[in-house]
Amino acid sequence: MALKQSEAIVLRTYPLREADLLVTLFTRDEGKVKGVARAAKKSRRRFGGALEPLTLVRAYWEDRERQELARLDACDILDSPLTAELDYARVVALEHVAEMLDELLPDREANDAIFRLACSVLRRLQGGAIWLPLTYFQLWLVRLVGFLPEMTTCSHCGQSLNGSKAYYHALADGLMCAHHKRLASSELSAESRATALQMFRSPLESLAADQLSKQQGADLRRYLLQIVERHIEKKLVTAVMLNKL
Secondary structure: OOOEEEEEEEEEEEEEOOOEEEEEEEEOOOEEEEEEEOOOOOOOOOOOOOOOOOOEEEEEEEOOOOOOOEEEEEEEEEEOHHHOOOOHHHHHHHHHHHHHHHHHOOEOOOOHHHHHHHHHHHHHOOOOOOHHHHHHHHHHHHHHOOOOOOOOEOOOOOOEOOOOOEEEOOOOOOOEOOOOOOOOOEEEOHHHHHHHHHHHHOOHHHOOHHHOOOOOOHHHHHHHHHHHHHHHOOOOHHHHHHHOO
16 A cells, blocks of 8 residues: 555554554544554654654555554654643643544544644644633634534524523533523623634634633633533543643
């Protein structure tokens, strides 16, 4: 089989046997690809630090007949999160991006829009402020995978939510007006809805890094994470870690 190559983001690595690594890549050309990097723990020439999570690489791999896992031949580093100083908050944010991509993307399904989103967000996460790029990533990823309901009308009656309160519930899709909200619903503030609409209209690069604090976007992130966890039917490990920051 011919050797394939593509830009890729390293999502996960797991030890496999004595010197091998099981690697999950999000490739630009073929989507999520899982493969084995033979002797990756020993070969600095072929891999070096290229298999660190969230590293942007040019990956070279070969698909093997009747084998689920590809054979990862080499990776060249294009950009690395390790070039900027790491603190705990940034590490958690990077891990959250990796977990979201790994959980929401199907195997072998290319999605250039999500790849470009991830690259843009990873570049912004090299700075100190994490909440704006993280919220932008969650919002756009949930929209691009098709999970995000309409945010301007009530999911029950279709009434416009502009100028009125909006509510969401862990067991229901979409936002609801005050009349049709469920018991134990939470409110999504008008400020957060306005922030979401601004994010839909603007590239991440045009938004100020200090525009969003942890408190300002908290209800929007809770709403988005509830949508994700309802669809994947499991809790995100990094969501708990983010909540503790």
